[in-house]
Amino acid sequence: MASAENHESLDREIPTFCRVCEPACGLVAQVRDGELVRLRPDKENPVTRGFACNKGLAGDEIHRDPDRLDHPLRRRSDGSFERVSWEEAIQDIADRLKAIRAAHGPNAIAPYVGNPTAFNTLAGPAMGALFAQLGVRRSFSSGTQDCANKFAGSEAVFGSSTMHPIPDLAHTDFFLSLGSNPRVSHASFISIPDPVRVLKGVVARGGRVVHVNPRRIESEKTRAGETLLIRPDTDVYLLAALIHEIDREGLFDEEVVARHGKHVAELREFVARYPAERVAGVTGIASEEIRALARDFARAPSASAHMSTGVNMGRQGTLAYWLLQMLVFVTGNLDRRGGNILSVGFYESAKAGRRSYDEGFIESEYGRLRKGSLPGNLLPDYVLREEDPVRAMIVVAGNPVLSIGGEERLRAAMEKLEFLVVIDLYRNATAEYADYVLPSTDSFEREDINITGLGLQHQPWIQFTERVVPPRGERREEWWILGRIARAMGLKSPFDPIPMDATQETVAGADLERGLWGRIDHMLRGRGLTLDEVRAKPRGVTFEGLTPGRFYSDHLQTPDGKVDCRPTGFREAEERCEAEFRELEAEGPTRLKMITLRDPWMHNSWYANLERMKRGPKHQNYLYVHPEDAEARGVVEGDRVRLASGHGEIEVELRFDDDLMRGVVALTHGWGHARTPGMRVAHRMPGANQNALLPTGPGSFDPLSNQAFMTGIPVEISSPGA
Ligand SMILES: Nc1nc2c(c(=O)[nH]1)N[C@H]1C(S)=C(S)[C@@H](COP(=O)(O)OP(=O)(O)OC[C@H]3O[C@@H](n4cnc5c(=O)[nH]c(N)nc54)[C@H](O)[C@@H]3O)O[C@H]1N2
Numbered sequence: 001m002a003s004a005e006n007h008e009s010l011d012r013e014i015p016t017f018c019r020v021c022e023p024a025c026g027l028v029a030q031v032r033d034g035e036l037v038r039l040r041p042d043k044e045n046p047v048t049r050g051f052a053c054n055k056g057l058a059g060d061e062i063h064r065d066p067d068r069l070d071h072p073l074r075r076r077s078d079g080s081f082e083r084v085s086w087e088e089a090i091q092d093i094a095d096r097l098k099a100i101r102a103a104h105g106p107n108a109i110a111p112y113v114g115n116p117t118a119f120n121t122l123a124g125p126a127m128g129a130l131f132a133q134l135g136v137r138r139s140f141s142s143g144t145q146d147c148a149n150k151f152a153g154s155e156a157v158f159g160s161s162t163m164h165p166i167p168d169l170a171h172t173d174f175f176l177s178l179g180s181n182p183r184v185s186h187a188s189f190i191s192i193p194d195p196v197r198v199l200k201g202v203v204a205r206g207g208r209v210v211h212v213n214p215r216r217i218e219s220e221k222t223r224a225g226e227t228l229l230i231r232p233d234t235d236v237y238l239l240a241a242l243i244h245e246i247d248r249e250g251l252f253d254e255e256v257v258a259r260h261g262k263h264v265a266e267l268r269e270f271v272a273r274y275p276a277e278r279v280a281g282v283t284g285i286a287s288e289e290i291r292a293l294a295r296d297f298a299r300a301p302s303a304s305a306h307m308s309t310g311v312n313m314g315r316q317g318t319l320a321y322w323l324l325q326m327l328v329f330v331t332g333n334l335d336r337r338g339g340n341i342l343s344v345g346f347y348e349s350a351k352a353g354r355r356s357y358d359e360g361f362i363e364s365e366y367g368r369l370r371k372g373s374l375p376g377n378l379l380p381d382y383v384l385r386e387e388d389p390v391r392a393m394i395v396v397a398g399n400p401v402l403s404i405g406g407e408e409r410l411r412a413a414m415e416k417l418e419f420l421v422v423i424d425l426y427r428n429a430t431a432e433y434a435d436y437v438l439p440s441t442d443s444f445e446r447e448d449i450n451i452t453g454l455g456l457q458h459q460p461w462i463q464f465t466e467r468v469v470p471p472r473g474e475r476r477e478e479w480w481i482l483g484r485i486a487r488a489m490g491l492k493s494p495f496d497p498i499p500m501d502a503t504q505e506t507v508a509g510a511d512l513e514r515g516l517w518g519r520i521d522h523m524l525r526g527r528g529l530t531l532d533e534v535r536a537k538p539r540g541v542t543f544e545g546l547t548p549g550r551f552y553s554d555h556l557q558t559p560d561g562k563v564d565c566r567p568t569g570f571r572e573a574e575e576r577c578e579a580e581f582r583e584l585e586a587e588g589p590t591r592l593k594m595i596t597l598r599d600p601w602m603h604n605s606w607y608a609n610l611e612r613m614k615r616g617p618k619h620q621n622y623l624y625v626h627p628e629d630a631e632a633r634g635v636v637e638g639d640r641v642r643l644a645s646g647h648g649e650i651e652v653e654l655r656f657d658d659d660l661m662r663g664v665v666a667l668t669h670g671w672g673h674a675r676t677p678g679m680r681v682a683h684r685m686p687g688a689n690q691n692a693l694l695p696t697g698p699g700s701f702d703p704l705s706n707q708a709f710m711t712g713i714p715v716e717i718s719s720p721g722a
Pocket residue numbers: 021115146178179180181182184185186187188212213214215217230231232233234235308309310311314595596597598599600601602603604711712
């Protein structure tokens with residue numbers, strides 16, 4: 001039957017989608033002899049229409065990377081790793097977790113959940129089920145290095161952490177974007193393929209796009225908007241000034257504000273502290289320019305706004321997100337065509353995140369903290385403490401050693417842990433401290449849907465992807481791994497259906513009973529669809545695009561149905577905000593501040609092992625400095641310099657970048673692989689870890705949200721010999 005065999009070996013083309021970042025770009029996977037050989041952009045994807053970036057298209061190289069984990073590894077007493085069977089690994093992990101829990105209680109075990117789990121539909125409920133049954137009360141995630149301020153902000157203003165009205169870019173006349181670089185990063189908290197094309201469209205229609213950023217970003221050069229340079233960590237004052245100037249000009253939409261807002265007078269009073277002339281010095285933006293921006297935003301037929309990690313990571317990320325929503329709201333642009341509109345998609349998630357902001361806190365060893373993920377910046381503190389420490393950790397798809405601030409304390413903490421399990425694609429920097437390193441499948445080796453964009457998609461759609469190829473080696477899906485551990489501990493697992501009345505085991509537990517995909521099927525049924533119907537359409541099902549008119553009547557989750565324009569829970573923070581303003585005023589504009597520079601060849605820390613991304617000059621990360629700042633310090637391009645903050649120091653090669661604002665230096669994060677021998681390419685071209693310079697411990701995160709301070713870090717440059 002030679003012909004049948006030939007048929008087997010012919011290329012199969014399978015529509016799927018990328019799970020690296022938020023747009024979920026449609027891809028076509030080319031499979032030959034059961035092997036993934038190539039990925040190409042899917043022109044037939046109804047939403048992403050052939051857009052995909054270099055990282056997504058390199059997914060097959062990640063899949064084939066010879067340094068990928070293919071078998072469970074166990075640490076030997078001499079520190080090296082040995083291959084073990086899944087049975088042995090699972091049983092030993094279960095026994096050790098049980099012993100630690102029996103001896104020290106549930107506080108001794110803490111998970112860290114990394115960013116890629118957000119792109120992995122079945123991992124979430126599986127983690128939830130295991131951790132709930134373990135009684136875990138201390139847990140960490142990449143969310144507190146990324147966007148925790150946004151959840152807190154929306155909860156306070158709209159009564160739900162899952163309500164984030166997104167800019168209606170297809171129709172807007174004015175788009176204000178703070179702290180984002182869509183050309184390189186493809187945006188966060190708005191899922192939109194090829195954002196640059198869409199922004200160019202706004203400009204081509206005669207609209208305006210303004211990027212507020214300490215660096216003249218790539219988007220400007222591609223005619224996707226203009227950049228307004230701002231001193232790092234000062235956006236909150238700019239936003240306050242914009243609202244105040246709009247108020248001064250009488251440009252509030254009084255009718256909307258009176259009908260849907262509360263505490264409006266109090267908002268007016270707060271922003272009045274920051275008139276344009278007062279914030280000009282601190283923000284580095286002339287007062288006339290701030291006034292003009294305020295007028296243009298308020299007078300545009302429609303205007304929309306967005307902020308991202310550049311602002312999230314400042315000291316006032318939560319207040320800034322509040323004021324961003326206020327800017328949109330008071331100008332009547334919330335829920336308006338061309339303004340900010342809530343995206344719905346296959347499930348209305350607003351209710352799921354409903355909570356009163358003031359109830360979202362716990363009393364902890366470190367004072368009042370937000371419920372949910374503890375601050376990543378306290379991870380070392382929880383491990384290194386004498387009394388009731390965290391003794392065991394389970395890290396799923398994360399690399400806290402490199403992604404959180406304060407590298408040396410993190411390493412000390414990992415070293416001290418009695419037991420560490422890492423579930424990853426690679427033996428990453430964190431895995432070097434693990435007792436067990438478990439190989440997970442990658443996105444082409446599992447079934448999935450594009451879950452991440454739910455509630456954030458510019459054009460909502462759901463797509464189901466089959467498993468493109470079978471897992472290589474002994475790679476396993478996270479739900480399988482965690483389920484087996486649960487079962488070996490005598491807990492409930494997906495292999496051991498959970499009775500419906502086990503409500504204390506959280507919703508996730510009940511989901512597992514309905515089958516792995518039961519939760520998604522259930523969510524879809526609310527929209528009159530089933531998962532089988534979605535599966536039957538390999539390129540997915542699209543839903544109605546952004547539609548205004550239902551935000552206030554159907555979605556807003558505050559108990560009184562009003563937008564809270566000045567949440568009382570923010571009062572203490574307002575005083576801190578003012579104190580920091582005075583500090584910045586006193587410090588003046590010449591103090592060097594460090595920001596992060598994402599580039600197209602890294603993805604946080606996990607594209608570090610692809611040779612192709614490291615060709616030529618890309619073999620290291622550079623310190624970018626404005627030529628005049630360099631000159632003032634007697635250093636030149638090509639120098640290896642010492643970069644120091646109050647928290648640590650690194651050595652890096654200097655490069656000029658006159659796109660930076662004076663007084664600002666930039667570095668790409670995710671590097672620093674000198675102690676990661678399991679990733680040979682990364683290890684050979686290690687670069688320097690920016691996070692060695694970031695603050696850690698109490699005081700290094702926003703108490704309103706647990707979000708870490710990671711931008712606008714004061715630094716000094718010197719020659720290493722000096
Ligand atoms: N190539 C690539 N793409 C990625 C990632 C990656 O690592 N590499 N990471 C992915 C992830 S996890 C995320 S969350 C998204 C993030 O997506 P974005 O939030 O768009 O991230 P960045 O491109 O880093 O843009 C942040 C911008 O903020 C600016 N900035 C820094 N400090 C300040 C400040 O104080 N104020 C203002 N106004 N701006 C400031 C920086 O110059 C930078 O241009 O990107 C995703 N996409």
